[in-house]
Amino acid sequence: MAKTTIFTRRLLTSFVFSFMLFSAKAFAVFPEVVKEVTPSVVAIGLYTPLEANGNQVLGTGFVVADGKHVITNYHVVSKILDPTIVQYFVVISGEGRDVKTYKAEVLGIDPVHDLAVLKFEGKLKPVNLAEGALLPPGTDVAFTGFPIGAAIGLYPATHKGMISAITPDAIPAQNADQLTVSMLKRLKQPELVYQLDATAYPGNSGSPVYDVKTGHAVGVINKVFVSQGKESALSAPSGISYAIPIIHALSLLKQHGL
Template sequence: MKRTLVYLTVVCLIFISFLKPISAHSHIDVIAKVKPSVVGVGLYDALGAQTHQLKGTGFVFGDGTLIATNYHVVAQELDPKFVQYHIVFSGSGRHPAVDRAEIIASDPLHDLAILKISRKLPPVTLGSGQMKDDGTEVLLTGFPIGAVLGLYPATHRGIIAASTPDVIPSVNSNQLTTHLLEKLDKPFLIYQLDITAYPGNSGSPLYDAKTGEVLGILNKVFIKESKETVLEKPSGISYAIPIEYLRKLAVRNKIAL
């Protein structure tokens, strides 16, 4: 009897030891699949203190020339008196490739923008647009602290915590902008995430940890104290726009997916 119990215990331990590497290995494969499609989105300013400025993250989709990111990442108005234009950083390391980009579609309400570059990069696979269940394991790849030392995308792991209306109460009435009032009038569901992210992650692809299909676009981080302490004390609560709205933006502008 004792020998049988020992035998069963050994078998169970061996089985468990095989399960863990399989899960980890699956994440490695999925991240390796998505990572080449993650790009930096920024601004070229010929007269700026820093000519090539990284503003946020984006990802390649469609025919390989299309870049999805947040509208707020590219919302800065370009000054016609200076040489300024949007750029996309690709690759990794201290010397990434840089391509000039043009905004071809935007949706301020859902905080989305589509850019186009002249050459093709590896595209991601977009999800169907159907909302995913709470508890779905997800990955997030982007540039959480910018590109101080070069372009090095980082991946965080978490779950979809909830599908919730995209409304965050204002501290006072002075903060009720026209854009926010429109959101209050026409609320839509976004993903609330139990995942660590930072301001530089804006525009990062949120993707299924098992398949690599992009489910959403990260667009904001809940700050529990102040913007100055967000790197030191992250809240672990983030939000992402469902991929449904990127698909709709593309269709409205006759952009092939």
């Protein structure tokens, strides 16, 4: 009986020690994953020298494929450039005031899935893209981007959460009066997107959503649920965000031989 008790204690001690090691390892892995992904996350800006000395940051993007292309949201680069003045999109890489700016052009768009691919005059480390079916609800994910633009310099911020649902791509309306014809059409033939239990902000548009264990991009942040008007997106965020599954970005890249 005594031998059995000693054996049980040793087994329990071994289990607890192994669990502690696993927990410590898991805790240490995520900062390394963020460190690995962050250099591939860039700001997407608009350069208009006649109107401003610097770049107007429009959103976030991430480097893919051969390191010369960037995925972002279509709505980030949907502005029609003024042909009468010098004006072009830029990809901005770096941190704080120590940044590099690369001239960029829109190579392809997918308005249905709110995606765009840009080609820029430079080369940076690309993000690994996940492949396969949609991840199930409950999966832990993170995203890195520029939630408040570059008002005080370019500082990438990482937010962690989980996939809370896979839902049709239509923002919930508070009442029937807010349902537009466009929303109703999307609900009849819905495109499925990730709903995230994580707080994103307007500047996060185009941020890569990635697996917290591997750093592989599984989606692209494209909107947040706003319950109290546009202004509340910053002052009182809902904590509900949406992301386009990465499969649509892979399809867009394939269309352009990437």
